Amino acid sequence: MNDAALIARLAAELGAALQAQLATLATAESCTGGGIGYAVTQVAGSSAWFERGFITYSNEAKEQLLDVPSALIARHGAVSEAVARAMALGALARSRAQIAVSVTGIAGPGGGSRVKPVGTVCFGFARTARDDAPHVTTLTRRFDGDRAAVRTQSIIAALQGLIDLLQIKGDATASGDCATHGTNVGTFAAPRRARRPHPYVAARSTPSRSRR
């Protein structure tokens, strides 16, 4: 199966899973630049389960659209699990969706460093909880290949991670494992879970579920 066919299959599978749970999705994308949104909306009828997306390519966009604190970006870098977490929570807070995914990474060819080489991509997967703060998992992956390959693999990993998230059916105490499947994985950081919203987000004066 080629990448386009795999993405189409995952998008359809994700849509079915969201509809089965009466849930809707919001996306917060940096390095994929809208590719996740484009992937899921290829599915006919996706308006039933895809609510909105934020393409926060600049740091200022991350701050203004998703409430990612500039101090968080300054401290951890835009490509970090801390920022991915804040992006995913911001996407939940700034939408009506119950499920959100965020992606921030270094697609290349420039922008890499020794610590964060080209291909480093951080993900956040968030879902609302009935009587609790949203639950979030984050992970970092390192993809091989050129800019196009990194972005394609990021889209696949995001879709697969969302499907995995939805398979943890309503059990907030499950492992929360959002590990993604696929090839070309260099390093892999195990996902972490937060029982509380990100402190930087929680510290904001506006309620996390407020609307404009």
Added chain:
Amino acid sequence: MNDAALIARLAAELGAALQAQLATLATAESCTGGGIGYAVTQVAGSSAWFERGFITYSNEAKEQLLDVPSALIARHGAVSEAVARAMALGALARSRAQIAVSVTGIAGPGGGSRVKPVGTVCFGFARTARDDAPHVTTLTRRFDGDRAAVRTQSIIAALQGLIDLLQIKGDATASGDCATHGTNVGTFAAPRRARRPHPYVAARSTPSRSRR
């Protein structure tokens, strides 16, 4: 040249034109679902000229993220030049970009009507003006083909329209012709220009260039 290669060429050409004018781009997408953002960010270094994007798939997202009045959607429908205009203006107002494109259409297979059949897509192209309200052109196109074909043609038309807009170099009194090129055009509505901001947007209490 296949569609993917054409989109890549147009994205690179658009990036060069934006950089030549020291301008940045914001996108406001509905039926393309992030495809324009994904297309332009395939260009290495696009962070220099692509600022952010809004995937406003639901009507509520159009209202909340882009200040599109619900009354405007109720009156003209989400797929209308009036809404496309408001979306483009909203993208300028909610970003730091000087250039914005909006797309709202019926990609199908459902959602069509006699007046607005599947394939009907409305575009807005906006740019800031130094001492005046932003300038906007809108147009409606009707594309043939299935959902994927309509979306692909919409992305191509958006990129070409942006390139055309940037070729009107600083002459705000030029024809403002954002007619797009390509094939598979059923009907074509001539672009219109507004010397004033859209009344629904202008009537809002917040200045059109305000930031959150």
